[in-house]
Structures are given as structure tokens and as C-alpha cells.
Amino acid sequence: MVDDRKNGSAWRFSYRVVLPVALAVGITIATVAGFVYWSTAKSDGRALQRETHLISRVIAQEIKALADRQDYYSNWDEAITALKEQDTEWIDEELASDLYGDSKFDRIYVLEAAESAIYAMYAGGRTTADRFEADRPTIAPMVARLKAIDAAGALAAYDGGNSGRVPNVAEIALIDGRPAYVGVTPIMSESGDDGFEQTPGSESFLICIRFLEGALAEDFSGQYFIDSPAFAATASTQEGFASHALTNEAGQTVGWFAWRPDRPGALILSETLPAMLGAMAIAGLVLVLLLRSLRRTTAALEEGKARAEHQANHDVLTGLANRAYFNRRLEEALSGSSRDSFSVALLALDLDRFKQVNDTLGHEAGDQLLREVGERLTPLVDEEDTVARLGGDEFAIIQRGVKAPDEVSALSGNIIAALGAPFVLAGRVAQIGVSIGAVITPANQAARDLASKADIALYEAKNSGRNTFKIFDEAMQKAAQYRNKVSTEMQEANLPVQPRERVA
Numbered sequence: 001m002v003d004d005r006k007n008g009s010a011w012r013f014s015y016r017v018v019l020p021v022a023l024a025v026g027i028t029i030a031t032v033a034g035f036v037y038w039s040t041a042k043s044d045g046r047a048l049q050r051e052t053h054l055i056s057r058v059i060a061q062e063i064k065a066l067a068d069r070q071d072y073y074s075n076w077d078e079a080i081t082a083l084k085e086q087d088t089e090w091i092d093e094e095l096a097s098d099l100y101g102d103s104k105f106d107r108i109y110v111l112e113a114a115e116s117a118i119y120a121m122y123a124g125g126r127t128t129a130d131r132f133e134a135d136r137p138t139i140a141p142m143v144a145r146l147k148a149i150d151a152a153g154a155l156a157a158y159d160g161g162n163s164g165r166v167p168n169v170a171e172i173a174l175i176d177g178r179p180a181y182v183g184v185t186p187i188m189s190e191s192g193d194d195g196f197e198q199t200p201g202s203e204s205f206l207i208c209i210r211f212l213e214g215a216l217a218e219d220f221s222g223q224y225f226i227d228s229p230a231f232a233a234t235a236s237t238q239e240g241f242a243s244h245a246l247t248n249e250a251g252q253t254v255g256w257f258a259w260r261p262d263r264p265g266a267l268i269l270s271e272t273l274p275a276m277l278g279a280m281a282i283a284g285l286v287l288v289l290l291l292r293s294l295r296r297t298t299a300a301l302e303e304g305k306a307r308a309e310h311q312a313n314h315d316v317l318t319g320l321a322n323r324a325y326f327n328r329r330l331e332e333a334l335s336g337s338s339r340d341s342f343s344v345a346l347l348a349l350d351l352d353r354f355k356q357v358n359d360t361l362g363h364e365a366g367d368q369l370l371r372e373v374g375e376r377l378t379p380l381v382d383e384e385d386t387v388a389r390l391g392g393d394e395f396a397i398i399q400r401g402v403k404a405p406d407e408v409s410a411l412s413g414n415i416i417a418a419l420g421a422p423f424v425l426a427g428r429v430a431q432i433g434v435s436i437g438a439v440i441t442p443a444n445q446a447a448r449d450l451a452s453k454a455d456i457a458l459y460e461a462k463n464s465g466r467n468t469f470k471i472f473d474e475a476m477q478k479a480a481q482y483r484n485k486v487s488t489e490m491q492e493a494n495l496p497v498q499p500r501e502r503v504a
Helices: 002-074 077-084 088-103 129-134 136-151 154-159 215-222 264-313 323-339 354-361 363-380 405-420 447-463 474-492
Strands: 107-111 117-122 125-127 169-175 178-186 205-211 227-232 242-247 253-260 343-352 386-391 394-402 423-425 428-430 433-441 469-471
Touching (some): 002 169, 002 253, 077 088, 129 136, 178 253, 363 386, 363 428, 405 433, 433 447, 447 469
Antiparallel strands (some): 107 117, 227 253, 343 394, 423 428
């Protein structure tokens, strides 16, 4: 019973306290984790937007800067003279070498008006002009576009001094499968003097190519703190990398710039996560300790409450039901008897020779006897029955679910046999007996009337020589009424009257 009560108390505490607290903590942790994840993602997203915008602007600026450097060498009177004289040595030593040394162009071509190459340089070294044919598929459309621009009057505007920039076509294209700056400009006269005039359609072209993954990628890392920058023909599939499309003037994607984006939110989270987890662990430990303390306090209160309830409903000496609890149980049994076909029996017990044992062996032996009587009575009844000590040596039993008087007789016989066995008290053997008066009711009855009838049956048992039992019948009621009448008459005549014991 104690273990069941403790288990029930633990279950109620878990259901009423631990579960709500666990749910509240879980919801709080989930909410905080969700907010942290959202904040981290938003911060990282904004950082990615800023880096993407920076990368786009830097690439555009670098393309413009390369076009400006190429423009500087495209309007040169000496270059016009060298082209007319087919002086490729001058082109190599003065024009191409300066372009490579100043701007680090990886490939330089000079084309005649008919788009045949007369000069080629690879990585700072002169090479055969036919090397241009490998790059012609990429460059030829750009030359055609420039010729269309020139035909529209751009060249004439420059010659007339109405434009400060040599007409050009410059964009990002794939060369040997690598993103590169490709610029095409006509070679023009810087002075416009006689002898250097260019007839539209007769100009030669300067082609400059610079691969982007070299110095430009290093600029991204060194100047703009972009992590692991790289130019490639395809988007990066490497985990943790972002990619930005490189497009030409037609809006077509011709390459990709990949880098490991800055993730300030994730960085802050990774740096603070150990501290957060430590704080959560400490908070969890404190919470567990508080719950344990609360559990112990609650258990102590419930145990105290259960103890108080038990003491209020049970006899202190024997642990059996006391008179108040017995009366409530009797009312419950009587009110429940009408819902089934069974009856309720009330047994009133009075110990025989108890006073003699108490006077001879002392009160401690008498108390021990009462406790052992309770211990012998309890196993004789069913779980739903009630055994009570009403006071002194008076006991009572509520027997429920009685189908026939024989069941009451059998229980009474078992009680007489159990209490008739010798008791060992204070090292001495004591022998007592018990008188039992029983009443059986088939339906709702008043508890007071039922107790009175059990008292009458007990009186008859005592008068029959004790250590026996009697079940109430109507003849006993008439005899009791006669005794009461005689007792009243004797009281009126001032004669002594022998008092009769009561059960309840």
C-alpha cells in the first residue's frame, strides 16, 4: 500500500509538475533555437547580398580598367606607321611588350582589316600569328560588332574629335574554357595629322586577352577580403561556396565566380554556442535540482497529508478503522446495497475476559492484546470489508456482498476460532473469547437502526454463555422491547438497573 501510494504520488508529480515544466522548457528552447537560426540565416543572407554586389562592381570596374589600358595603346601614331610598314618587330618591342608589362595581358593579337593575324603574343612571348585561329571563334563576332559600330560613325566621330575614346568592344568570354577579359579596339591615330588618316573599314585591330583567375582573384582576396576566390567555366558545387554568374553584353552566362561567403551569423553562433550550451546545461542542472527539491517537498506534504488522513480515520493503537470512519463506511455500504442483489452484514464484537487480562497483566499487555486481535481479524475478511475498533474492547466488522446468512455464520465462526487461540502477552499465555452479534440487511437501512439491532444480537450472544454469535431476528427485537419496558418500570420504582452495552 505504501509503495502504491508513493508510485501514485510520483506519477501525479510527474504529470502535474514535471511534464508542464518540461513542455515549457522544450517550447522555450525550440523558440530560442528557431529565433537564433532565423537571425543567423538573415545575417548570413545580408552578408551574401553585400558580397555579391561588391563582386559584381569590382568585376565591372576591372573590365573597365582593362579596357581603358587597352584604349591608351590603341591611339598611337607610331603604331599606324609600323602597321603600314609591316614592322612587326616594333609592334612586339613597343606595343605588345608595353601592354604585357603594364597590364599583364596574357594574349595579344594584331589583325589586319581583313581579320588576318599579323602578330601574336602568349604570356609575354611572341609566337606565330596562326595561334590566333584557336581563339577566332570567340573574337570574330566581337570584331564584327566593332565594325558595325565603326560603320555607324563611331570611328568618324573619334577622328573628328567628337569622342574622347577609341570605339571598342570589351566583355567577359571563355578562352580555352577559362573566363577572361577580351577587348577589341581599332588602332587609331592619336594626332589625326595628315599621313595618319584612317579610312573607315581599313583600320587594323588590337585584341587583348587577360584571364581573370590570376591577379584579379588575388585582388579579391587581398583588397576585399573575399575568401577563396576563383573564376571557372561552371558554377561551384563545393559545399559552403557561393557562385556569381559572369555574363556578356547579350546577357548570356559565360562563366562563374565562386567564393566562400562570409557568414557572420554562423561565426558568432559557433563562437557563442559553447557558452550557450554551458549556460543551458547549468540552467538545466539548477532546474533538475529545483524539481528534485520540489518533488521531495511535495512528497513530504502528501505523505504528511496521507498520515493525517490515516490518523483521522484509524485507531492509533491497532491501525484499524476508528468509529468515525467506520460510520462513513457503513453509510457507503448501505447506500450501495440497493444497487445490487447482495446484502450488508454488521457484526458487533465484544471481547470476553479482556478486563481480566488487562487487570492481571497490565495495560501494556492489554494494548498488545488489542493490537493482536486486530491483526487476527484483518485476514479473515475480504478486501472490500471493514474492520474497526470502536473503543475499549469493542470491535465491529462490515461484511459486504452477503448472499446468504451462512456467509455471516462462517465468518463469525472463523472469528471465534481465531480469537480463541491463546495469546502470548508479556511472556505469559492468555486466553480470551469473543461474543458476536450480527444483523443482515437486504436494502437501504438507517445505520443507527442497524447498529441497534447488532447490539441486541450481541446481548443475546452474551446471555447465551459468551464465546458465541447470534444473528438478529424479530424475536430478539420483542425481547429487547420487553427488557426496556421492565427497565423503565424499575427506574420509576427507584430500583437498580443493570446497564446494557451498546455497539455504536
